[in-house]
Amino acid sequence: MNTQPTQPTKRIELLDVFRGFAILGIFVVNIEIMNCVFKNQGEFSQQFTSGLDKASVRIFQLFFYSKFFPIFSFLFGLGITMQAMKLFEKNKLTFSFFGRRMLGLFIIGALHILLLWSGDVVHLYAILGLLVTLLIKRSNKLLIILSLIVLLFPFYEQVGGYILELFNYNPEHYLKDYSSEKIIETIRHGSYADGVKLRTLEYLSNIPVLFIFLAPVALSMFLLGGYIGKNNLVSSLDKLVMDIKKPALIIAILTNVYRLVFLFVLPDLEIYRNEIARPVFLKLMFLSDVAMGLFYLWLLTWIWFYTPWKRFLTPFKYAGRMALTNYVMQSFIGLILFSSLGFELYQTMSPTKTLLTALLAFAFQMVFSKIWLTYFKYGPLEWLWRCFTYKKMLPLKRSI
Numbered sequence: 001m002n003t004q005p006t007q008p009t010k011r012i013e014l015l016d017v018f019r020g021f022a023i024l025g026i027f028v029v030n031i032e033i034m035n036c037v038f039k040n041q042g043e044f045s046q047q048f049t050s051g052l053d054k055a056s057v058r059i060f061q062l063f064f065y066s067k068f069f070p071i072f073s074f075l076f077g078l079g080i081t082m083q084a085m086k087l088f089e090k091n092k093l094t095f096s097f098f099g100r101r102m103l104g105l106f107i108i109g110a111l112h113i114l115l116l117w118s119g120d121v122v123h124l125y126a127i128l129g130l131l132v133t134l135l136i137k138r139s140n141k142l143l144i145i146l147s148l149i150v151l152l153f154p155f156y157e158q159v160g161g162y163i164l165e166l167f168n169y170n171p172e173h174y175l176k177d178y179s180s181e182k183i184i185e186t187i188r189h190g191s192y193a194d195g196v197k198l199r200t201l202e203y204l205s206n207i208p209v210l211f212i213f214l215a216p217v218a219l220s221m222f223l224l225g226g227y228i229g230k231n232n233l234v235s236s237l238d239k240l241v242m243d244i245k246k247p248a249l250i251i252a253i254l255t256n257v258y259r260l261v262f263l264f265v266l267p268d269l270e271i272y273r274n275e276i277a278r279p280v281f282l283k284l285m286f287l288s289d290v291a292m293g294l295f296y297l298w299l300l301t302w303i304w305f306y307t308p309w310k311r312f313l314t315p316f317k318y319a320g321r322m323a324l325t326n327y328v329m330q331s332f333i334g335l336i337l338f339s340s341l342g343f344e345l346y347q348t349m350s351p352t353k354t355l356l357t358a359l360l361a362f363a364f365q366m367v368f369s370k371i372w373l374t375y376f377k378y379g380p381l382e383w384l385w386r387c388f389t390y391k392k393m394l395p396l397k398r399s400i
Contacts, residue, residue, distance in 0.1 A: 016321045018320065067289050084136050102126040128218055132222045
């Protein structure tokens, strides 16, 4: 089948801005985990008590945690649907094409886990992406209903626990031989092979988090992005952003009020410790974070079309055009910063330092991406993925 790739000249700049913005937020969150694995987070965070570090933690909580994974997922669903619809219009949409595309992405994700960092999500996107391609031709109503059901379903923990018990899967088993001290020693001073082993075990121990808690969010956002892409709403974002202005602002205000209550009021109340009420509070906080993430996209769209501040968003598009490369590069940066391959800074950086490091590293990525795209059509990983998808060597260098 002679399926042709989307040409760079036809890209929608604002979508690349969205992707660049999402990559920034993902790194701000991920660098904290790179600096201290989940197993050690509680004990490690207690040592930072300065006003600046406390302020940094609040910045993470208010503006980053649980907000950028939904954005990243939404944009992925939107992207694959837009590509699928273009192929559908040419009568060239086949499951084998997207099967190969998702297989390529899965391979990149698996190598990412083994070679760089255990927190990869693109392999999960590859798995769920196949499901979404099967649903693209379904009705708009079904896409929206499924997106809401998957997002709002309240019993994932119970269902997940049943499945783990059914398969006798004990995630705690994989890191049982790794004390906090051993994890620190392995990452800071262990060999690269030791790091590969630890990353593999970390991944196996985090499978419940990945497939029980993150996968539903990703799938829900994929379906929402699929709805937007299927109906070509990206071609009229300037109109759409004004049509939904009032509900977007109302939802943003309400969810932010709840988030503030959750962070600063509820922890001091007895009801917060109630076994029945606490899961409800947590679910509402999670939904508020998802709403805030989507509000970020509304806000960026409004700034892009209706304010003179568009020029401040433009640099994000370069990082966004190389989103996959930059996502993996961030893990490489983390490996150099924290492991024995580089500066051995694991569990030494405060919340303030991790935040500033992420911002500086992303600024470098924007500059690097702009320079790279001056000479090349795609990011290196984007190019490899395209070559695998289309089963041929595509031109990479720009003609001078």
